[in-house]
Amino acid sequence: MSFHSPWQSASYVQSIALIRSVLRPFGNLENRFIEYLTERQNQRVRRHLAGSPARSALLIMPRCLKQTHCRVDVQASMDQCRDCVLCPLGDIARLCERFGVRALVAFRSHIAFDLARRECPDLIIATACHDRLIKALRSVPEFPALLTPLSGMEKQCVNASIDLAWLEEQLAAATPTPTQSPVAAGAIPVGSTTCMCKGPPSGPHTAGNP
Numbered sequence: 604m605s606f607h608s609p610w611q612s613a614s615y616v617q618s619i620a621l622i623r624s625v626l627r628p629f630g631n632l633e634n635r636f637i638e639y640l641t642e643r644q645n646q647r648v649r650r651h652l653a654g655s656p657a658r659s660a661l662l663i664m665p666r667c668l669k670q671t672h673c674r675v676d677v678q679a680s681m682d683q684c685r686d687c688v689l690c691p692l693g694d695i696a697r698l699c700e701r702f703g704v705r706a707l708v709a710f711r712s713h714i715a716f717d718l719a720r721r722e723c724p725d726l727i728i729a730t731a732c733h734d735r736l737i738k739a740l741r742s743v744p745e746f747p748a749l750l751t752p753l754s755g756m757e758k759q760c761v762n763a764s765i766d767l768a769w770l771e772e773q774l775a776a777a778t779p780t781p782t783q784s785p786v787a788a789g790a791i792p793v794g795s796t797t798c799m800c801k802g803p804p805s806g807p808h809t810a811g812n813p
């Protein structure tokens with residue numbers, strides 16, 4: 604069953620951009636509006652999943668969760684993070700292992716979108732700053748994606764944090780029995796799958812700043 608979202612409509616996207624520009628001068632109102640839109644999105648996704656449970660899920664995390672001085676290439680693999688407690692990626696890696704779900708770190712927005720198009724998971728769980736959440740809703744509206752804003756940040760794009768309780772809740776809901784769940788059984792090995800549902804895979808990825 605395909606996922607339908609108002610973000611697939613150009614007029615909806617334009618109206619959201621207009622509302623954001625009106626709210627922008629008023630302190631935190633624009634972010635509050637984005638959080639409201641995110642919650643609406645999550646409700647849509649949960650309704651969708653009620654009729655079409657996820658057989659595969661993918662976590663897509665931004666690079667700003669990574670501890671600044673860490674040299675591990677988390678874009679290639681988060682295996683080393685499972686034994687590390689220095690940043691939230693360690694908690695995320697352990698949660699994903701527990702629930703049998705793949706987690707990927709994307710260093711740029713377009714890499715995250717390419718990953719989604721290439722892997723075609725039934726469900727995406729992702730976090731980002733407010734502005735990037737809107738970019739995701741606009742850029743890949745065809746994917747059911749549970750979203751949450753980053754819960755804090757030392758400074759712009761540095762040492763960000765995520766609401767781990769929220770993340771665990773989404774994983775638990777999407778994978779009711781961690782070892783035998785449809786998601787765990789259908790988790791897609793990254794980089795080894797060609798998505799046939801939405802055309803040919805996207806081109807090679809390039810690391811850098813968003």
Ligand code: SF4
Nearest residue numbers: 673684687689690693
């Ligand atoms: S969990 Fe540890 S190894 Fe992984 S990115 Fe953070 S600091 Fe680096």
